[in-house]
Amino acid sequence: MASVALTHLDPASRAAARGWSDLTIRNVFIIPTLAFLIVFNIFPLIYSLGYSFTNFAANRSDPWQFVGLQNYRELLSDDHIWSNFVITAKYVIVSVAGQMIVGFGLALLLNRSFPMKGLITTLLLLPMMMSAAVVGLFWQLLYSPSWGPINYVFGLGDFAWLSNPDSALYAVAITDIWMWSPFVMLLSLAGLSAVPQHLYEAAAIDRAGWWYTFTRITLPLVSPILLIALIFRTMEAFKTFDIAYTMTTQPTAELIAIRLYKQAFQQWDTGKSCALAYIVLIMVLAITNLYVKYLNKVKER
Amino acid sequence: MRKIMTSVLAGIGLTLAYGTSVHAQDKELTIFWAEWDPANYLQELVNDYTAETGVKVTVQTTPWPDFQTKAFTEFNAHGDAYDMVVGDSQWLGAGSTQGHYVDLTDFFNQHKLTDVMAPATIKYYAEYPGGSGKYWAIPLEGDAIGWSYRKDWFEDPKEKEAFKAKYGYDLAVPTTYAQLRDIAEFFHRPDQKRYGVAIYTDNSYDAMAMGVESAIFSHGGDLGDYATYKVDGIINSKEAVAGLEMYKELYKFTPPGWGKTFFVEDNQAITGGLAAMSMNFFAFFPPLVNKATNPFADQTGFFANPAGPDGKRFAALGGQGISVVSYSKNKDESMKFLEWFIKDETQKKWAELGGYTCSQAVLKSDAFQKATPYNKAFYDTMFMVKDFWATPEYAEVLDQLNQNIYPFVVGGKGTAQEALDKTAADWKATFTKYNRYK
Numbered sequence: 001m002a003s004v005a006l007t008h009l010d011p012a013s014r015a016a017a018r019g020w021s022d023l024t025i026r027n028v029f030i031i032p033t034l035a036f037l038i039v040f041n042i043f044p045l046i047y048s049l050g051y052s053f054t055n056f057a058a059n060r061s062d063p064w065q066f067v068g069l070q071n072y073r074e075l076l077s078d079d080h081i082w083s084n085f086v087i088t089a090k091y092v093i094v095s096v097a098g099q100m101i102v103g104f105g106l107a108l109l110l111n112r113s114f115p116m117k118g119l120i121t122t123l124l125l126l127p128m129m130m131s132a133a134v135v136g137l138f139w140q141l142l143y144s145p146s147w148g149p150i151n152y153v154f155g156l157g158d159f160a161w162l163s164n165p166d167s168a169l170y171a172v173a174i175t176d177i178w179m180w181s182p183f184v185m186l187l188s189l190a191g192l193s194a195v196p197q198h199l200y201e202a203a204a205i206d207r208a209g210w211w212y213t214f215t216r217i218t219l220p221l222v223s224p225i226l227l228i229a230l231i232f233r234t235m236e237a238f239k240t241f242d243i244a245y246t247m248t249t250q251p252t253a254e255l256i257a258i259r260l261y262k263q264a265f266q267q268w269d270t271g272k273s274c275a276l277a278y279i280v281l282i283m284v285l286a287i288t289n290l291y292v293k294y295l296n297k298v299k300e301r
Numbered sequence: 302m303r304k305i306m307t308s309v310l311a312g313i314g315l316t317l318a319y320g321t322s323v324h325a326q327d328k329e330l331t332i333f334w335a336e337w338d339p340a341n342y343l344q345e346l347v348n349d350y351t352a353e354t355g356v357k358v359t360v361q362t363t364p365w366p367d368f369q370t371k372a373f374t375e376f377n378a379h380g381d382a383y384d385m386v387v388g389d390s391q392w393l394g395a396g397s398t399q400g401h402y403v404d405l406t407d408f409f410n411q412h413k414l415t416d417v418m419a420p421a422t423i424k425y426y427a428e429y430p431g432g433s434g435k436y437w438a439i440p441l442e443g444d445a446i447g448w449s450y451r452k453d454w455f456e457d458p459k460e461k462e463a464f465k466a467k468y469g470y471d472l473a474v475p476t477t478y479a480q481l482r483d484i485a486e487f488f489h490r491p492d493q494k495r496y497g498v499a500i501y502t503d504n505s506y507d508a509m510a511m512g513v514e515s516a517i518f519s520h521g522g523d524l525g526d527y528a529t530y531k532v533d534g535i536i537n538s539k540e541a542v543a544g545l546e547m548y549k550e551l552y553k554f555t556p557p558g559w560g561k562t563f564f565v566e567d568n569q570a571i572t573g574g575l576a577a578m579s580m581n582f583f584a585f586f587p588p589l590v591n592k593a594t595n596p597f598a599d600q601t602g603f604f605a606n607p608a609g610p611d612g613k614r615f616a617a618l619g620g621q622g623i624s625v626v627s628y629s630k631n632k633d634e635s636m637k638f639l640e641w642f643i644k645d646e647t648q649k650k651w652a653e654l655g656g657y658t659c660s661q662a663v664l665k666s667d668a669f670q671k672a673t674p675y676n677k678a679f680y681d682t683m684f685m686v687k688d689f690w691a692t693p694e695y696a697e698v699l700d701q702l703n704q705n706i707y708p709f710v711v712g713g714k715g716t717a718q719e720a721l722d723k724t725a726a727d728w729k730a731t732f733t734k735y736n737r738y739k
Binding site: 058265 | 369373376377395556559575694696697704707708711712713
């Protein structure tokens with residue numbers, strides 16, 4: 001049965017024009033990809049799950065022991081780890097909310113025709129094309145109380161954005177908003193341009209106000225794609241490491257990914273770090289699932 | 302297509318064959334170190350070795366923040382990418398007990414290195430466990446915490462007069478932490494964009510810990526008993542608390558935004574005309590006497606870490622020894638290199654190039670002490686150094702210290718006593734976990 005399906009060729013496809021069968025395509029593209037995924041992704045994933053139940057340390061040659069759920073117990077009862085999770089939650093909320101507002105706002109502004117629209121849209125997309133570590137280092141300079149332009153422009157004197165334990169996390173979140181709002185903007189623009197024009201025309205004939213049109217036509221039709229942007233950004237923000245790591249060493253801005261890095265590669269507590277990585281994975285999965293459920297509901301409407 | 306494939310394969314085969322045969326003829330040694338000036342000086346030095354023996358020696362470097370991670374990743378994989386590594390003193394425990402380093406005890410005894418190198422450098426860069434007479438590294442780059450300061454600010458008659466009027470004694474190079482604090486306060490004038498002092502606050506590796514431990518040691522405190530792992534009552538003793546409080550006090554007089562600073566920022570504090578005094582490792586002082594990198598080069602002076610209230614005077618040790626990696630395929634060749642490296646004339650040349658030799662003979666020579674404005678302070682310091690824990694779990698211990706002291710010093714949260722009590726408890730738990738209390 002399978003071989004029948006595999007040898008079936010769509011005569012119009014380019015592969016068919018080159019004389020490639022589905023079987024060849026499977027052998028050339030799909031099998032290597034699957035093998036790669038299994039070797040570099042799935043195998044380490046399962047292997048690290050095993051490690052998370054041991055006291056294995058990658059920098060020691062001592063034999064390791066099976067410790068059961070001890071790593072998980074210790075992590076979940078560690079105040080430091082919980083404070084890292086609280087910090088991460090604050091960061092995710094501030095930065096993702098900021099990106100959604102700024103990104104969607106920009107998309108609304110760009111969703112009309114005006115001169116040099118293409119150029120402006122491209123320029124607005126630049127931040128997300130940069131390397132996160134470079135962005136972090138640049139913003140560190142921008143925030144500098146001695147020579148940074150931010151304090152100069154806003155007349156903040158020598159307010160120390162990154163050395164102040166209360167503001168460091170938000171300073172990093174602002175940087176993340178700057179970097180990733182364009183991503184939300186791009187998705188929102190795609191959604192906005194797909195809204196049928198005749199709905200707006202009908203609303204105009206009915207003399208519907210701007211707010212009414214926005215909440216009854218624009219938002220409901222764009223919300224599925226906005227939710228996708230939200231899922232992506234939440235997952236990414238939860239795992240943020242590079243920007244925060246390059247910008248500050250404040251314990252009040254120590255995201256869970258940074259704690260994980262320190263535990264794994266500075267302290268070489270491999271078993272426990274695997275357990276922590278799994279806790280993070282489960283949390284991200286849970287949050288994503290909630291979103292996906294909601295997304296399906298929105299789509300049904 | 303087939304022809305192309307065949308020729309490509311043949312090409313790869315030839316390259317491999319040729320590559321291995323070349324490798325077999327010309328010996329090559331790779332030394333791994335962090336990316337900084339001394340590594341460049343070392344490359345210059347080892348070029349002489351290549352000229353003498355024909356063995357090519359490459360000093361491979363990586364930025365400081367990755368140094369430990371990269372080295373240990375290679376060790377853990379039992380990789381032979383590096384034949385020798387110039388490792389941090391704290392690595393000795395892990396390097397020796399985990400089998401990453403080759404035991405150099407016989408080499409040490411054979412060449413009587415205990416008489417050749419400065420005692421502190423042997424104790425902290427080479428021997429593990431302390432007092433065991435087992436050696437794992439040859440002291441290569443001596444280093445410790447020292448201070449640079451603005452001579453012109455200190456010598457200004459108006460400043461001197463104002464200082465005397467305010468504090469009742471003459472403005473001069475501080476010999477105690479109390480004086481250092483007064484001078485920092487005196488020169489701290491944010492309205493003029495002038496600040497008192499630059500200290501280390503970066504907590505991602507050992508920067509802040511080195512600054513804090515210097516203050517703790519000079520105040521008569523200690524981090525713990527390195528032989529018995531006793532920490533309670535030592536790291537949280539009243540002397541240690543006084544040291545940490547002093548560090549916090551100094552933080553008040555730092556330039557704004559001084560919350561993630563290490564050697565780059567502390568040197569910038571001097572080159573940018575920001576601070577009156579700046580803490581740094583001696584290894585980072587060469588750019589400060591170079592007019593091209595420091596516009597105030599002529600006005601910059603140097604002094605050794607000051608004493609505490611009881612006259613005790615110590616400084617945190619930096620610096621590294623060179624070890625042979627046990628997974629290297631060129632161990633014998635590496636030992637030959639080390640034999641060349643410990644020769645008096647090599648050590649002399651090393652010092653001339655800008656390396657901080659640990660050789661007693663060179664350190665004591667007049668030529669060395671007068672060679673730069675900071676060599677005398679370096680010489681004084683190398684006989685009063687103390688180091689951090691060197692146990693295999695030092696990274697965990699370091700992280701715990703950082704977690705507890707950073708919020709107090711930079712964030713102003715809690716008290717010094719609380720921070721160090723918590724450290725004592727954390728350390729005790731860690732040492733218990735590794736069965737250190739048998």
